[in-house]
Amino acid sequence: MARHCSTRDFFRQMPFPPFPYAPKCKQVPRYKVPRYNDRDKLHRTTHGDLAMNDQFASKIAQLLAEDEKTLLEDWLREQKAGASWRPELMPEAELRRQCSEFLSLSSAAARSASLADINEAGWQAVRDFLADIARRRTAAGYTPSETASFVFSLKRPLFARLGAHYGADAAALSAEIWTATALLDRLGLYTTEVYQKARNEVIARQQEEMLELSTPVVKLWEGILALPLIGTLDSARTQVVMENLLQNIVDSGSVVAIIDITGVPTVDTLVAQHLLKAVAAARLMGAQCIISGIRPQIAQTMVHLGVAFDDVVTKATLADALVYAFRQRGLAVSDARLRA
């Protein structure tokens, strides 16, 4: 017990909150400070127990290094027994390679850097390796929790070794297990973080692409444009749609533009306002807008909401709108068979 300066410190090393009713928010900042460094300082000042501490902190690194072969076997066995064992996604040889590389990298890192902070430069190689396998596993079809349990599954074989090493010294064992579990948790969560970051990048890129792709302006006839809108209209999209439409009106010299909202899932007051803005801008440039593709459900909602496209021509379908536009332009479609 001499290693622990107080009971409070002892409780802080426990992997669960000692007081279940203690407010969680108060504990958060405490977890953020590098506690082991603090405690080491405390030891140095109060007990001068430096040698003990260094020895205490380095056990995990030592265990990782000296026992790598059997630890690897145990770890592999553990993973094969677990739910995340997916031989159809990754052959055993590849898994073995990943495990042994992770063990050698992390034992090197544990020797050179603090176990409390994986953001240190010493853990760079481990972090890069984890980021790489997280990406590769995601591509292969693993779920993020399966990827994280790749790291978490090391706990049992490592804890077993710690148990064998410390034997009856329960206090030291619990401290060591807490160090190890905190470290492995951070490493496991790091893979999830990488996964999430990659996902967010994909989402951001897709959003950008969608904004560009989703607003085509089609020419239906000489002087008649159509703008089929698909998806929800927000301010950013309306801006793009409006600019696109107006530029196309100028370029093609069109006088009628049909805005088709068949693909717009909901029309609320905001969407209606956005549409009316586009219509007003087109009108200022000398083009008339027709809004088409209003589904019965949407017509009902619009009336209930009090949304009114007052001085805009609205039609139920694009076909109706096209006929109207033809009439505006003095054109008519006739059946060729009747004439013959």
Next chain:
Amino acid sequence: MEKIPILKLGDQLLVSIQVDMHDRLALALQDDLTARVVRDKARGVLVDISALEMVDSFIGRMLGTIAAMTRTLGAETVVVGMRPAVAITMVELGLTLRNVRTALNVDAGMELLRASMASEARPGGDDHPAQ
């Protein structure tokens, strides 16, 4: 002081704004145009703003007031050639110019004026025969 030229084309007046509008110029244009509508007995006014790159709320409103003034004097105003950026700005400023007729370019505006004059002449009978 610079002035915006007003050209007479038959019974229509063509105003082409080629310089950056500032407020004094806009007020001078109002004076000139109303005087010319009366003097030339114009029945249509075409305001070409295709060279106008910037509008503020004052200039935007001025386009509306010009249209209202000429209508009071019996001439129809058509604003033609508004740029997309200008149109978006006007809408954002809340100036939708509901009472002003618009057209894509001078050609289309001319067509519009002619058509509206023809339809105006028809019910009235023979005092203004359609061309």
